[in-house]
Amino acid sequence: MALIDKLEKMLPGWALERSHWLALGGTLAAVFDALIDGARDGVFGALPGQVDDLPFLGGFAGTDGLPLIGRDRRIPRGILETAGVYAAALRDWRFIHRRAGLAFGFLSQVRRVLGPSFPRVRLVSSSGIWHTIEADGTMKMHTPAGTGFQISAQGVSTPLTSAAHPWDWDGSSDLFRCWLIVYAPVDGLVPANEGEWGDGSTRWGGEGDPGGGLIGIDSTLAFVDQLRGLVAAFGADGVTVPWIIVAFDQSSFDPETPGPYPAAGMPDGTWGRAGRLIGGVYSRTRLSTARYVRGVS
Incomplete structure (x- = not known):
């Protein structure tokens, strides 16, 4: 009173x-x-969401301090991330930074900023190690030797004995590279399918959207810049992410794709460029159901 x-x-x-x-x-x-x-x-x-019984703002005394706390704790906020999810991340900032540089730690932050839909995200290395966080939160690791594992959203761990499909992007021997794969749709950020050039209805990048549009993805530059920023902030030191892949086919880039290798739709050492000459004809090299955005070198 x-x-x-x-x-x-x-x-x-x-x-x-x-x-x-x-x-x-x-x-x-x-x-x-x-x-x-x-x-x-x-x-x-200064205590984001610590008071849970306030009858207004979903447990917040106010949200004005969230961007300032996020700046100090170096935790970026997703473009569509709700105040509650962001405040939870701010409370866990020490844990988040302890996991920086780890594959699952990095993917967790990618998945968070892509909320509230939380799509499937993957990170695959040039040595063929696959890390995945499914839409329901299940974490999976696939290895070429079949020594992987998965941890369900409930914390139950089981082995994954399937040999992972190798990943040969451009024939390079550089083992310090990873590729980030984000599966569409990402609600509010990337639709299920942006269409094809020349179909009469597709608009590259949603002209007039804040942050500018993109060629090939119905999204904004702010979406890509945030992913690039996460690579710089939470990626492993000395490891580059040359490409960010947006996959429109949920079955694509499956680490359990059977041989013979390379299977159709998987990198075969020629994906360094979008196309190549075959018998004098310039042909596409990469999978057509995905889009490829320059990452962080």
Whole structure:
């Protein structure tokens, strides 16, 4: 209860009999109440979502402090990320930074900023190690030797004995590269299928969208820039992510794709360029159901 609500019980009787004394007391009480409310809001503003029983803003005393806390703790906010999910990340900032540089730690941040839909995301290395976080939160690792594992969203671990499909992007022997794969749709950011050039209805990049449009993906430059920023902030030191792949086919780039290798739709050492000459004809090299965006070198 505010001080001004208790004023009549606190003032002596002679003050209550004279209106000017009551008005003066009310003025002082209002000032003290404002100072106390300001201090309270400041404390709660620095504790993102720590007070869970407030009857407004879903447990928040206010959300104005979230971007400032995120800046100090170096936790970016997703373009469509809700205040509740972002506040939870801000509370876990130490844990998030401890996992920076780890495949699942990096993918967890990619998945978070792509919320609230949380699509499947994958990271595959040039040595053929695949890390996946499914839409339901299940984590999987596939290896060429069949020594992988999966951890369900409920925390149950089981082995994955299938040999992972190799990944040969351009025939290079550089083992310090990874490719990030994001599966569409990503609600509000990337539709299920952006269409094909020349179909009469497709608009590259949604002209006029904030952050600019993209060629080949019905999204914005802000979407790609955020993924690139996550690579720089949470990726492994010394490991580059030369390409970010947006896959429109959920069955594509499956680490359990059987041989003989390379299977159709998988990199075969010629994907360094989008096309090549075959018998004098310039032909596509990469899978047509995905789009390929320059990453961070």
